[in-house]
Amino acid sequence: xxxxxxxxxxxxxxxxxxxxxxxxxxxxxxxxxxxxxxxxxxxxxxxxxxxxxxxxxxxxxxxxxxxxxxxxxxxxxxxxxxxxxxxxxxxxxxxxxxxxxxxxxxxxxxxxxxxxxxxxxxxxxxxxxxxxxxxxxxxxxxxxxxxxxxxxxxxxxxxxxxxxxxxxxxxxxxxxxxxxxxxxxxxxxxxxxxxxxxxxxxxxxxxxxxxxxxxxxxxxxxxxxxxxxxxxxxxxxxxxxxxxxxxxxxxxxxxxxxxxxxxxxxxxxxxxxxxxxxxxxxxxxxxxxxxxxxxxxxxxxxxxxxxxxxxxxxxxx
Amino acid sequence: xxxxxxxxxxxxxxxxxxxxxxxxxxxxxxxxxxxxxxxxxxxxxxxxxxxxxxxxxxxxxxxxxxxxxxxxxxxxxxxxxxxxxxxxxxxxxxxxxxxxxxxxxxxxxxxxxxxxxxxxxxxxxxxxxxxxxxxxxxxxxxxxxxxxxxxxxxxxxxxxxxxxxxxxxxxxxxxxxxxxxxxxxxxxxxxxxxxxxxxxxxxxxxxxxxxxxxxxxxxxxxxxxxxxxxxxxxxxxxxxxxxxxxxxxxxxxxxxxxxxxxxxxxxxxxxxxxxxxxxxxxxxxxxxxxxxxxxxxxxxxxxxxxxxxxxxxxxxxxxxxxxxxxxxx
Amino acid sequence: xxxxxxxxxxxxxxxxxxxxxxxxxxxxxxxxxxxxxxxxxxxxxxxxxxxxxxxxxxxxxxxxxxxxxxxxxxxxxxxxxxxxxxxxxxxxxxxxxxxxxxxxxxxxxxxxxxxxxxxxxxxxxxxxxxxxxxxxxxxxxxxxxxxxxxxxxxxxxxxxxxxxxxxxxxxxxxxxxxxxxxxxxxxxxxxxxxxxxxxxxxxxxxxxxxxxxxxxxxxxxxxxxxxxxxxxxxxxxxxxxxxxxxxxxxxxxxxxxxx
Numbered sequence: 081x082x083x084x085x086x087x088x089x090x091x092x093x094x095x096x097x098x099x100x101x102x103x104x105x106x107x108x109x110x111x112x113x114x115x116x117x118x119x120x121x122x123x124x125x126x127x128x129x130x131x132x133x134x135x136x137x138x139x140x141x142x143x144x145x146x147x148x149x150x151x152x153x154x155x156x157x158x159x160x161x162x163x164x165x166x167x168x169x170x171x172x173x174x175x176x177x178x179x180x181x182x183x184x185x186x187x188x189x190x191x192x193x194x195x196x197x198x199x200x201x202x203x204x205x206x207x208x209x210x211x212x213x214x215x216x217x218x219x220x221x222x223x224x225x226x227x228x229x230x231x232x233x234x235x236x237x238x239x240x241x242x243x244x245x246x247x248x249x250x251x252x253x254x255x256x257x258x259x260x261x262x263x264x265x266x267x268x269x270x271x272x273x274x275x276x277x278x279x280x281x282x283x284x285x286x287x288x289x290x291x292x293x294x295x296x297x298x299x300x301x302x303x304x305x306x307x308x309x310x311x312x313x314x315x316x317x318x319x320x321x322x323x324x325x326x327x328x329x330x331x332x333x334x335x336x337x338x339x340x341x342x343x344x345x346x347x348x349x350x351x352x353x354x355x356x357x358x359x360x361x362x363x364x365x366x367x368x369x370x371x372x373x374x375x376x377x378x379x380x381x382x383x384x385x386x387x388x389x390x391x392x393x394x395x396x397x
Numbered sequence: 398x399x400x401x402x403x404x405x406x407x408x409x410x411x412x413x414x415x416x417x418x419x420x421x422x423x424x425x426x427x428x429x430x431x432x433x434x435x436x437x438x439x440x441x442x443x444x445x446x447x448x449x450x451x452x453x454x455x456x457x458x459x460x461x462x463x464x465x466x467x468x469x470x471x472x473x474x475x476x477x478x479x480x481x482x483x484x485x486x487x488x489x490x491x492x493x494x495x496x497x498x499x500x501x502x503x504x505x506x507x508x509x510x511x512x513x514x515x516x517x518x519x520x521x522x523x524x525x526x527x528x529x530x531x532x533x534x535x536x537x538x539x540x541x542x543x544x545x546x547x548x549x550x551x552x553x554x555x556x557x558x559x560x561x562x563x564x565x566x567x568x569x570x571x572x573x574x575x576x577x578x579x580x581x582x583x584x585x586x587x588x589x590x591x592x593x594x595x596x597x598x599x600x601x602x603x604x605x606x607x608x609x610x611x612x613x614x615x616x617x618x619x620x621x622x623x624x625x626x627x628x629x630x631x632x633x634x635x636x637x638x639x640x641x642x643x644x645x646x647x648x649x650x651x652x653x654x655x656x657x658x659x660x661x662x663x664x665x666x667x668x669x670x671x672x673x674x675x676x677x678x679x680x681x682x683x684x685x686x687x688x689x690x691x692x693x694x695x696x697x698x699x700x701x702x703x704x705x706x707x708x709x710x711x712x713x714x715x716x717x718x719x720x721x722x723x724x725x726x
Numbered sequence: 727x728x729x730x731x732x733x734x735x736x737x738x739x740x741x742x743x744x745x746x747x748x749x750x751x752x753x754x755x756x757x758x759x760x761x762x763x764x765x766x767x768x769x770x771x772x773x774x775x776x777x778x779x780x781x782x783x784x785x786x787x788x789x790x791x792x793x794x795x796x797x798x799x800x801x802x803x804x805x806x807x808x809x810x811x812x813x814x815x816x817x818x819x820x821x822x823x824x825x826x827x828x829x830x831x832x833x834x835x836x837x838x839x840x841x842x843x844x845x846x847x848x849x850x851x852x853x854x855x856x857x858x859x860x861x862x863x864x865x866x867x868x869x870x871x872x873x874x875x876x877x878x879x880x881x882x883x884x885x886x887x888x889x890x891x892x893x894x895x896x897x898x899x900x901x902x903x904x905x906x907x908x909x910x911x912x913x914x915x916x917x918x919x920x921x922x923x924x925x926x927x928x929x930x931x932x933x934x935x936x937x938x939x940x941x942x943x944x945x946x947x948x949x950x951x952x953x954x955x956x957x958x959x960x961x962x963x964x965x966x967x968x969x970x971x972x973x974x975x976x977x978x979x980x981x982x983x984x985x
Contacts, residue, residue: 288568289572290571290572290575290576291575291576291580291582291583292580292582292583292701293582294575315699317699318699318700319700320700323700324575324582324700324701324703325423325699325700325701326422326423326424326582326694326698326699326701327450327582328422328423328424328446328450328451329423329424329698329699331424331442331445331446331450332424332442332446342568347509349445349449352445361568473816474816477815478815479815479816604835605834605835606834607834607835608829608832608834608835609829611826611829612826612829614815614816615812615814615818615823615826616809616812616813618779618809618812619809619812619826621779621798622777622802622805622806622807622809623802623826623827623829623830623882624798624799624801624802624803624829624830625798625829626798664816664817665817668817668818668819668822669816669817669818669822670822672835
């Protein structure tokens with residue numbers, strides 16, 4: 081198990097020095113012991129044993145002795161990302177929300193927020209991937225106490241997904257695979273944008289249900305996705321991410337397509353002229369397959385898409 | 398204050414609240430548009446907004462607000478306790494369990510009536526449970542036992558809800574919390590007619606029991622010596638008030654403060670004679686909830702604030718002012 | 727109106743000893759009848775039995791009819807009861823409290839009529855409460871509140887009054903006011919049954935007395951017959967001396983020291 085040096089952007093040198101001293105004394109011995117578990121790791125190959133410095137989604141800098149080989153991901157989209165870059169064999173555990181068949185053999189630590197710490201310790205991870213944000217302050221603190229390195233990801237939008245891909249590629253030493261995944265996502269999205277560009281834009285509302293109905297506003301991933309695939313969110317004037325709106329607002333705005341999350345989400349009398357499409361709530365969560373989701377969304381809005389125009393091959397920023 | 402003056406004022410306030418609630422909303426409409434919609438003409442979108450969305454909503458506000466207030470006043474008299482309010486017998490807990498079960502198991506696919514029906518069933522369960530416990534001794538119903546049973550049943554239902562939500566996905570939890578917070582946004586004409594069909598005769602019946610409730614609020618022995626049929630009045634008014642509450646919670650979720658604060662505010666103005674307290678509480682509750690709903694719709698338009706927040710924010714300071722004035726007097 | 731109890735037995739569930747055992751009592755109309763006894767001797771049970779609140783063995787006759795045969799409201803029009811205490815949780819004026827005495831005469835939403843208002847006024851006047859009529863009852867003193875409760879009973883225009891320790895926590899002035907009022911009511915033809923602790927006051931104002939001990943009748947008769955040293959010592963378990971009061975002529979009781 082590699083030891084980690086952790087520095088916060090605002091931490092003073094005083095905090096770092098003791099760790100430096102301790103590492104100088106113990107660090108050498110540690111890497112010999114850890115070498116055993118790494119030697120039989122097939123994904124390592126001719127891997128990079130140099131220390132890895134990661135800046136996570138909260139701006140925290142985490143230093144790993146080497147690429148992570150025993151990973152616990154508390155964030156389902158990060159789990160999927162690890163699979164997409166070929167590092168899923170390094171996973172030692174999962175959450176209750178990772179319901180993919182290939183993950184079913186892994187032991188679960190409970191929920192992604194407030195997971196079972198005893199279960200985590202038992203798994204001896206050398207990297208824990210957790211949610212950025214303040215809903216669960218206890219877990220990062222306890223992980224620090226236990227000396228288990230952790231990085232935070234923010235699964236909120238397209239840029240976040242690409243950042244997570246890059247970061248996990250770095251953490252696992254599979255940078256090449258991560259880069260190619262990121263490039264693939266970007267170029268898929270660019271191609272999609274090009275294909276929908278000639279089509280008329282559709283006015284869209286994304287409704288999550290409830291009375292009064294909750295809708296997706298600007299700043300949500302859904303809004304980003306919808307806009308990318310040629311839709312105009314009629315609730316782009318909201319201040320918030322998701323907010324409850326008066327039913328009469330839904331009725332009065334011209335909506336061509338209502339994306340209803342879940343079967344019972346939407347009272348059709350509120351938009352009698354709109355086409356109601358029921359979508360899976362998984363659509364709201366960005367992950368490495370977002371290009372596929374975007375494509376599906378585009379077809380929901382526009383129907384079958386026209387072929388790719390010949391000059392649309394350049395990947396986005 | 399003269400009770401007739403207050404009555405006229407509250408009736409006027411209720412009418413004005415209804416008119417404002419139809420005229421105003423998060424979508425700006427002109428008076429001409431609203432009138433045209435009420436006549437049956439104009440843009441179908443405007444018509445839908447005015448006739449299918451706003452009008453049932455304000456009428457439901459009148460019924461639920463009035464119902465909660467008159468039920469609250471009745472419970473306060475029955476239990477001889479100024480802190481009593483409609484949810485004190487665990488009714489809100491039972492209704493919430495019913496609603497949460499529907500949300501957790503996705504039974505709403507069966508129809509939009511599934512949720513209010515389940516909530517009403519849950520409320521009934523709470524009423525029956527509490528009733529059975531309070532009359533278990535086979536003798537007269539002891540209101541202290543009733544109160545205690547209500548508190549315990551409410552706590553039990555809270556635990557049930559917490560358990561169900563702890564094993565439910567985030568989406569269910571969110572839906573459940575939103576339902577429990579209460580809202581008039583789901584008002585339909587069918588819901589309004591059903592609620593009116595129950596609430597109106599129930600309110601009339603309670604007002605008819607005003608004199609014995611006056612006596613009961615002093616004490617059961619005294620009431621008996623003055624010729625009241627104590628057991629019958631207790632059971633009847635309890636059941637009727639509980640069912641008004643249940644029907645309100647089923648359609649609108651758990652809206653707090655109305656049942657507690659409104660009767661007290663009216664009492665501070667015209668005293669405890671239930672012949673005036675009950676009908677005036679109804680009117681005051683009706684006007685209060687309708688205006689609160691309007692505020693919920695307008696304050697952060699197009700977003701809606703949960704109505705329970707408004708009832709608390711308005712209700713508490715208003716009540717404190719009245720209380721201070723009455724102490725000074 | 728005559729009140730009679732014939733061989734009344736009252737049992738409470740869970741208790742092997744009856745609260746009242748074979749108690750008989752005859753309260754003639756137009757008299758003030760006092761019921762006394764140590765704590766737990768069954769005085770309040772007697773009142774409850776008299777008013778039909780408890781299932782009993784034996785008979786209670788109100789105006790020669792069994793109490794169970796009276797309609798509730800009819801009984802409330804005939805008998806005014808003042809229990810030991812009551813507490814008010816909500817704002818209520820004195821007049822509103824007294825007006826409740828008219829309940830047995832009014833329909834569900836019927837408004838008070840001339841007769842009702844007159845009865846209320848008479849009751850307020852008799853109890854010297856006219857100046858306090860508009861006050862909230864929670865602001866009344868103990869004595870004023872008791873007078874208000876008595877006024878409520880009087881507003882019922884009953885033919886009999888049954889009172890359970892109406893002067894228990896009152897000072898001597900207020901106690902005398904109420905007892906004099908009860909005395910004059912009795913003199914005007916009202917049947918007054920008074921449950922009390924006060925031996926001296928009872929002996930002074932009552933026409934007849936009933937002394938209970940452990941649920942049974944220990945003595946019954948005129949004050950002179952009942953207030954006797956040996957009787958009282960046996961019932962109260964305390965050495966007591968009885969003298970004739972020089973001012974009132976009534977028997978007066980003096981508790982002696984324990985030594």
